[in-house]
Amino acid sequence: MKTSRISLYLLFALFVFFSCKSYQSNDIAISNNESEKPFSYFKVYRGNTHSHTLLTWTHGEHRSKGINDLSQPTEFHPDWNVPANVNWRDYNSIFVDPSGYTNRQGLPDNHFELAIANGYDFYAITDHSQEPNFQPVSIDNKGWQAISKAVEKYKRPGFVPLVGFEFSRNTNENGGNGHINVLNSSTYINADHGQRGPAPAWPDANWSIPQFYNWVKTTAKPYKNSGYVVVGFNHPSAQQYDDWNNIDAEIAEKICTFEIHTNYNKNRWDAYIRALNKGWRVSPIGVHDNHGYSAILNKQLPPPTFVLAPELTTEAITKALHERRTFASWNEGVEVRYSVNGQFMGSVLSKPDVFNFHIEIITPDSKENEQVKKIQIVRNKPDGEGVTIVADQSFEGNRSRIVWDKEIKDTSAKYFFLQIFHENDIDNTGNYKSNGSTISAPVWTGR
Numbered sequence: 411m412k413t414s415r416i417s418l419y420l421l422f423a424l425f426v427f428f429s430c431k432s433y434q435s436n437d438i439a440i441s442n443n444e445s446e447k448p449f450s451y452f453k454v455y456r457g458n459t460h461s462h463t464l465l466t467w468t469h470g471e472h473r474s475k476g477i478n479d480l481s482q483p484t485e486f487h488p489d490w491n492v493p494a495n496v497n498w499r500d501y502n503s504i505f506v507d508p509s510g511y512t513n514r515q516g517l518p519d520n521h522f523e524l525a526i527a528n529g530y531d532f533y534a535i536t537d538h539s540q541e542p543n544f545q546p547v548s549i550d551n552k553g554w555q556a557i558s559k560a561v562e563k564y565k566r567p568g569f570v571p572l573v574g575f576e577f578s579r580n581t582n583e584n585g586g587n588g589h590i591n592v593l594n595s596s597t598y599i600n601a602d603h604g605q606r607g608p609a610p611a612w613p614d615a616n617w618s619i620p621q622f623y624n625w626v627k628t629t630a631k632p633y634k635n636s637g638y639v640v641v642g643f644n645h646p647s648a649q650q651y652d653d654w655n656n657i658d659a660e661i662a663e664k665i666c667t668f669e670i671h672t673n674y675n676k677n678r679w680d681a682y683i684r685a686l687n688k689g690w691r692v693s694p695i696g697v698h699d700n701h702g703y704s705a706i707l708n709k710q711l712p713p714p715t716f717v718l719a720p721e722l723t724t725e726a727i728t729k730a731l732h733e734r735r736t737f738a739s740w741n742e743g744v745e746v747r748y749s750v751n752g753q754f755m756g757s758v759l760s761k762p763d764v765f766n767f768h769i770e771i772i773t774p775d776s777k778e779n780e781q782v783k784k785i786q787i788v789r790n791k792p793d794g795e796g797v798t799i800v801a802d803q804s805f806e807g808n809r810s811r812i813v814w815d816k817e818i819k820d821t822s823a824k825y826f827f828l829q830i831f832h833e834n835d836i837d838n839t840g841n842y843k844s845n846g847s848t849i850s851a852p853v854w855t856g857r
Contacts, residue, residue: 457532471702540602586652642667693851
């Protein structure tokens with residue numbers, strides 16, 4: 411009898427042990443999968459992922475007009491406080507103390523200092539890699555070193571500086587044209603065809619977009635092996651990048667963001683929808699694309715890139731961008747979080763037929779004009795052109811927090827995303843604008 415009791419106790423202890431072990435294993439698996447985290451796990455961080463410093467020497471707020479030919483440079487802007495020994499004819503003269511650049515335009519140090527002073531959570535330097543300052547292409551190049559050293563200098567709790575460059579393909583030959591940003595990369599490449607001086611020899615120039623895609627897939631590595639390399643389409647028109655061709659599953663995974671607005675002006679809705687329907691898995695962001703100080707200092711232009719991340723570190727911000735946890739808005743204080751079947755925005759699902767949306771949107775109590783008045787759930791049209799609205803919900807009253815749960819049954823959609831209309835999207839006649847002023851990252855269905 412006693413032996414039987416001991417055996418029962420032993421069996422019970424083993425059951426508890428393996429049950430707890432199994433529970434802990436599942437808990438660990440869930441905790442490592444950020445797409446399944448609760449909404450409270452993600453904070454909204456605001457910054458700028460597209461900017462140009464004086465290292466983009468040929469054009470910007472420091473020039474009276476841009477330079478088309480290096481042999482015929484234009485003078486500096488008459489209002490720019492030119493530091494001593496900086497010569498408008500000689501790009502080699504700009505590497506001096508950043509304390510001399512007091513207005514209009516400066517070095518990476520100046521941009522980071524102003525970003526910190528003006529409340530940015532993160533800020534990326536993305537100068538044009540074809541500029542003369544970056545030739546020859548090398549990690550030891552003075553321009554690249556100036557950015558890298560500034561990133562190390564200004565990295566601190568509460569602010570994430572990012573190294574980057576803008577790949578600028580300005581000819582339609584061999585795969586189309588278009589500009590593409592690369593953030594948090596250990597190296598850079600140059601697409602120049604000599605439009606601002608003699609083109610250097612291969613492989614430092616004449617990179618087509620397909621060749622660039624191959625570099626992203628095979629060679630690009632994160633800066634100091636920390637975080638993710640983030641690649642995104644810059645200010646696209648509807649049929650850029652060879653009409654969104656040269657796509658395969660690997661490059662579609664690598665390229666993650668799409669600039670749907672610049673400085674809160676033009677809405678690139680048509681280009682965004684065409685890119686999605688061509689198979690690109692990109693999430694919307696806004697950017698400044700500033701060539702000087704003015705956008706940083708302009709209080710009417712809040713930091714435009716909205717990222718959902720658990721903390722403010724290089725690793726967390728670049729991972730959030732890479733995993734498409736972004737939204738774009740023309741409103742400063744909005745926060746958007748949503749999941750589908752428990753998977754957070756930006757996720758790829760496993761071809762379900764039923765989609766359970768849980769949506770939460772917060773706007774500032776102090777800004778009634780930003781309060782949410784309508785949410786549309788949008789999917790691709792079956793014919794592959796454009797989008798169609800599959801759910802539309804209006805909200806009455808003055809509420810700074812909106813929660814909406816919606817089930818959708820669908821067997822053919824490739825993606826869904828949210829289009830959000832605010833009070834300031836309604837005109838004097840009571841009609842809504844054609845597009846909402848907040849656009850979320852999609853959730854892809856896996857089809």
